[in-house]
Amino acid sequence: MFMGLKYFIWTVAVLLTKESSQSTISGVTGGSVILPCSSTEDEIKPQDCNVYWRHNDTKRVCDIVKGEVLVAQQYSGRAEPFPEEYGSRNFSIKLLSLKQTDSGLFSCFITPTDEYKSIELIVVHREPQKETTTTIYDTTINVKEGSSPSHMVWIAIGIFILMLVVVAIVYLCKNCFKKAPVTEFSVVMNLDEEH
Numbered sequence: 001m002f003m004g005l006k007y008f009i010w011t012v013a014v015l016l017t018k019e020s021s022q023s024t025i026s027g028v029t030g031g032s033v034i035l036p037c038s039s040t041e042d043e044i045k046p047q048d049c050n051v052y053w054r055h056n057d058t059k060r061v062c063d064i065v066k067g068e069v070l071v072a073q074q075y076s077g078r079a080e081p082f083p084e085e086y087g088s089r090n091f092s093i094k095l096l097s098l099k100q101t102d103s104g105l106f107s108c109f110i111t112p113t114d115e116y117k118s119i120e121l122i123v124v125h126r127e128p129q130k131e132t133t134t135t136i137y138d139t140t141i142n143v144k145e146g147s148s149p150s151h152m153v154w155i156a157i158g159i160f161i162l163m164l165v166v167v168a169i170v171y172l173c174k175n176c177f178k179k180a181p182v183t184e185f186s187v188v189m190n191l192d193e194e195h
Helices: 002-015 083-088 149-176
Strands: 019-028 033-035 050-055 059-065 068-071 079-081 093-095 104-111 115-124 131-136 139-144
Touching (some): 019 033
Parallel strands (some): 019 115
Antiparallel strands (some): 050 059, 079 093
């Protein structure tokens, strides 16, 4: 009964707000997004504001009541407000470790100014990239899945050419530094001649 009444009050409050705006934000599974929410009322002190974050209008995400943050258990460690920004009436939250089930409508309701902001969050599933490791002559090459096979061909050609150059240099050096045959010079002295 109490949850039904709470939901009814929330729905009526949302429908009767002074200001309403909606935006769309996209994120990927495992990533994070900032869900923006700020007050435009300059006369109200931030410590007098209460902010209620909801997901699909019924799931409690985070409440900021007189500066104290109350994060729902299912968003514990994943919903982070920015307390240092309350002075400038910024009540945005950062949602971490996104899941596909986070997709939907997030709403921020600020009292007593009756401001309402809604953000449609679209979470796209991101496949983790697989890595393939190839070892060629003690050289490790990591190739991300989806890389063009032509890159591998060019890398293999480059390594092959490098090996040919090294072999050619070794061969040339070996032949250049071979000892030249020693030619013997004979000094023939004619002992018969007199000086």
